[in-house]
Amino acid sequence: MTALLRIVSPVTFTGGNLPDNSRSRRGTVVKCSNERRVLFNRIAPVYDNLNDLLSLGQHRIWKNMAVSWSGAKTGNNVLDLCCGSGDLAFLLSEKVGSTGKVMGLDFSCEQLAVAATRQNLKARSCYKCIEWMEGDALELPFGDCEFDAITMGYGLRNVVDRDRAMKEMYRVLKPGSRVSILDFNKSNQSVTTFMQDWMIDNVVVPVATVYGLSKEYEYLKSSINGYLTGEELETLALEAGFSSARHYEISGGFMGNLVAER
Ligand SMILES: C/C(=C\Cc1cc(O)c2ccccc2c1O)CCC[C@H](C)CCC[C@H](C)CCCC(C)C
Numbered sequence: 001m002t003a004l005l006r007i008v009s010p011v012t013f014t015g016g017n018l019p020d021n022s023r024s025r026r027g028t029v030v031k032c033s034n035e036r037r038v039l040f041n042r043i044a045p046v047y048d049n050l051n052d053l054l055s056l057g058q059h060r061i062w063k064n065m066a067v068s069w070s071g072a073k074t075g076n077n078v079l080d081l082c083c084g085s086g087d088l089a090f091l092l093s094e095k096v097g098s099t100g101k102v103m104g105l106d107f108s109c110e111q112l113a114v115a116a117t118r119q120n121l122k123a124r125s126c127y128k129c130i131e132w133m134e135g136d137a138l139e140l141p142f143g144d145c146e147f148d149a150i151t152m153g154y155g156l157r158n159v160v161d162r163d164r165a166m167k168e169m170y171r172v173l174k175p176g177s178r179v180s181i182l183d184f185n186k187s188n189q190s191v192t193t194f195m196q197d198w199m200i201d202n203v204v205v206p207v208a209t210v211y212g213l214s215k216e217y218e219y220l221k222s223s224i225n226g227y228l229t230g231e232e233l234e235t236l237a238l239e240a241g242f243s244s245a246r247h248y249e250i251s252g253g254f255m256g257n258l259v260a261e262r
């Protein structure tokens, strides 16, 4: 079975007739976004294996929880945003079944290539309902109110404009439906932050260094430090228009999942 891979040209910087300072600001944003795309293209070949190794397989439990919290049901049309190698998209397809549809969107072509390869190796009919799309979470190529559920696993922390991403999710979600956003938890507890940083400094980065990816995994620590707390994530969702938002800490506060309803 040949995986469906649709290329929707990622948002490119047109420049246009913006005043210089806006052009430079937008140029900086696009440069940062491209740097992230390059980072995830580079780690794509080892991403899944390192996640399994470094989390002792626990990340699969956290992703299962995120998909359950999304409320995805049989026959639904659902979106996995920043899908990467497809972990949550595959879990969503098991929820919606072969009568449903799963769209996996990411701007990393290498991550999508891994997802499509994994899909081709899977036999169950439900996995055939997944379509992979290269696109930008900040400018989704979908109409309003298209999806019955949206998941975003370890993506919101990595987009360059979280407010815009949240507003795009709100726009394409059907009223009464949910987004479920899994990521590292930016804890208010200093002991949790210390342990998170210690694990990244003393386990994650040294292991990644073996694969020549020290810089890529050092980014993890800075990105978590620059992330939003659970309370701030709830506010971000409410300000984007969601009617309710709740952030759940999991795995001893190392991870967190935001559930918001339109
Ligand atoms: C699936 C996980 C992380 C995905 C992920 C997200 C990113 O933003 C990255 C950025 C740059 C490089 C890689 C990633 C990336 O892989 C979570 C599990 C994998 C983590 C790499 C492992 C983190 C370990 C925790 C700090 C402690 C885990 C304790 C557990 C109870 C064993």
Ligand SMILES: C[S@@+](CC[C@H](N)C(=O)[O-])C[C@H]1O[C@@H](n2cnc3c(N)ncnc32)[C@H](O)[C@@H]1O
Pocket: 033, 036, 037, 040, 041, 081, 082, 083, 084, 085, 086, 087, 088, 105, 106, 107, 108, 111, 135, 136, 137, 138, 152, 153, 154, 155, 158, 159, 160
């Ligand atoms: C840490 S990976 C998460 C992959 C997958 N969701 C998982 O849980 O393993 C983050 C993903 O977000 C994607 N990403 C970051 N910014 C994006 C954007 N603006 N538009 C689309 N994808 C983006 C990256 O290419 C990468 O594949």
